[in-house]
Amino acid sequence: MKFDNLIIGGGLAGLVCGIRLAEAGQRCAIISRGQSALHFSSGSLDLLAELPDGSPVNFPLQALEALKQQAPEHPYSLMGADNVSRYAADSEALLARCNITLQGSYQQNHQRITPLGTQRATWLSPEEIPTAPLPWKHITVVGIAGFLDFQPELVAGSLAENNIAVQTAELTLPALDTLRNNPSEFRAANIARLLDMPEQQLLLIKELKALANKTDALFLPACLGSHDEKIWQTISRELPCQLRLLPTLPPSVLGMRMYHQLHRRFQQLKGIMMPGDAVLNTKMGQNNVSAIFTRNHAEIPLRATSYILASGSFFSNGLEAKFSGIREPIFGLDIRGPLLREEWCKEDFFCPQPYLQAGVGIDEYFHPTLAGQRIENLYAIGSVLAGFDPLQQGCGAGVSMTGALHVAQQILDSKGAGA
Numbered sequence: 001m002k003f004d005n006l007i008i009g010g011g012l013a014g015l016v017c018g019i020r021l022a023e024a025g026q027r028c029a030i031i032s033r034g035q036s037a038l039h040f041s042s043g044s045l046d047l048l049a050e051l052p053d054g055s056p057v058n059f060p061l062q063a064l065e066a067l068k069q070q071a072p073e074h075p076y077s078l079m080g081a082d083n084v085s086r087y088a089a090d091s092e093a094l095l096a097r098c099n100i101t102l103q104g105s106y107q108q109n110h111q112r113i114t115p116l117g118t119q120r121a122t123w124l125s126p127e128e129i130p131t132a133p134l135p136w137k138h139i140t141v142v143g144i145a146g147f148l149d150f151q152p153e154l155v156a157g158s159l160a161e162n163n164i165a166v167q168t169a170e171l172t173l174p175a176l177d178t179l180r181n182n183p184s185e186f187r188a189a190n191i192a193r194l195l196d197m198p199e200q201q202l203l204l205i206k207e208l209k210a211l212a213n214k215t216d217a218l219f220l221p222a223c224l225g226s227h228d229e230k231i232w233q234t235i236s237r238e239l240p241c242q243l244r245l246l247p248t249l250p251p252s253v254l255g256m257r258m259y260h261q262l263h264r265r266f267q268q269l270k271g272i273m274m275p276g277d278a279v280l281n282t283k284m285g286q287n288n289v290s291a292i293f294t295r296n297h298a299e300i301p302l303r304a305t306s307y308i309l310a311s312g313s314f315f316s317n318g319l320e321a322k323f324s325g326i327r328e329p330i331f332g333l334d335i336r337g338p339l340l341r342e343e344w345c346k347e348d349f350f351c352p353q354p355y356l357q358a359g360v361g362i363d364e365y366f367h368p369t370l371a372g373q374r375i376e377n378l379y380a381i382g383s384v385l386a387g388f389d390p391l392q393q394g395c396g397a398g399v400s401m402t403g404a405l406h407v408a409q410q411i412l413d414s415k416g417a418g419a
């Protein structure tokens with residue numbers, strides 16, 4: 001089987017790269033073993049929230065020069081400030097083409113309200129997420145009886161620190177009793193599957209209306225709209241007060257919805273998705289990948305002009321921490337970052353952890369190396385890369401999306417395929 005591009009990994013980075021290439025008429029396939037970080041994410045996309053030295057960032061583009069001084073091997077520093085700016089704008093346009101409606105802009109971070117009721121700087125958030133400053137004097141945080149992945153009292157405690165009158169309430173929703181009887185099944189995604197049914201929405205609206213007269217806004221856990229972002233608006237319109245949703249513990253309904261929207265766009269563009277398959281072996285030529293082999297196509301070589309590694313970090317097994325060291329298991333690419341085991345972690349659990357900066361080393365074109373040799377037709381993107389800490393710096397989605405577009409553009413330029 002021969003493609004223009006083969007992408008290993010169908011998370012945010014792989015999908016964005018595949019969509020951009022497919023939009024330009026390239027024949028692309030994405031091989032993806034399992035769920036991605038999106039399925040566990042907040043649903044908000046971070047661009048750059050904090051510099052390595054801990055300084056908070058309000059205007060991400062203005063902080064890129066300082067970032068380059070402090071972290072010269074950060075993917076943004078390698079890509080260059082002009083490219084980050086260009087591809088951040090292009091990312092927003094690409095998301096809009098996927099019918100993903102988000103609030104925010106790459107020009108300035110906003111503060112989203114977290115599941116703990118605190119504030120966190122981010123780039124783009126689903127429209128139903130509340131953002132600071134909150135315009136309401138009285139908020140009711142509504143839990144669901146028996147649902148442990150969302151604690152209204154915790155949220156209320158933090159919100160009350162902003163001089164807002166906050167109270168908590170609980171929905172009973174008897175339709176959820178079957179799930180409620182099995183606590184391990186009583187998770188956001190399963191609740192959403194039920195509440196997304198039109199007849200259940202009517203019952204939900206009835207319970208919410210009973211709480212809505214005494215407050216300016218209701219905050220609910222994000223257990224609605226796994227495939228359709230309009231459900232939140234439909235329910236909202238029926239209420240006399242504002243409705244907002246807060247992310248829950250994983251699985252994330254908001255992240256899964258974004259995954260489905262990206263996936264749908266890729267398939268509409270005739271991209272080929274190989275879900276549940278895994279790249280197991282590769283065949284290398286002279287500084288080139290000549291074929292890859294997957295679990296489901298063990299005997300059939302998959303070949304492409306360009307290969308893009310988007311296999312994620314430790315969380316997705318794109319990187320592995322072994323007794324002998326950190327490794328990239330598909331190609332055995334060169335790793336940058338803390339190599340000695342004793343340097344991987346800091347004792348203080350709340351410190352930025354050095355292992356998060358480990359990953360595949362790349363040049364400014366996002367080509368990795370194998371035993372010191374650049375591989376000409378292989379690129380690496382997303383959280384498999386070295387040089388950044390998505391948790392401390394709040395830049396995970398931005399690195400994934402801008403890097404994906406940077407690589408897609410080089411592939412298109414090299415083929416004269418244009419925009």
Ligand SMILES: Cc1cc2nc3c(=O)[nH]c(=O)nc-3n(C[C@H](O)[C@H](O)[C@H](O)COP(=O)(O)OP(=O)(O)OC[C@H]3O[C@@H](n4cnc5c(N)ncnc54)[C@H](O)[C@@H]3O)c2cc1C
Nearest residue numbers: 009011012013033034036037042046279312382383396397
């Ligand atoms: C739990 C969690 C929550 C996060 N939340 C946020 C957030 O709220 N906001 C934010 O901006 N960032 C968040 N991040 C950072 C996140 O890493 C990036 O935002 C981004 O989603 C990473 O995308 P990716 O495509 O690089 O990797 P991933 O999403 O990890 O995707 C990699 C994919 O590659 C597949 N794969 C791996 N090996 C193989 C193989 N051999 N063959 C085939 N497929 C393979 C995996 O199955 C997976 O589907 C979070 C990260 C984690 C781990």
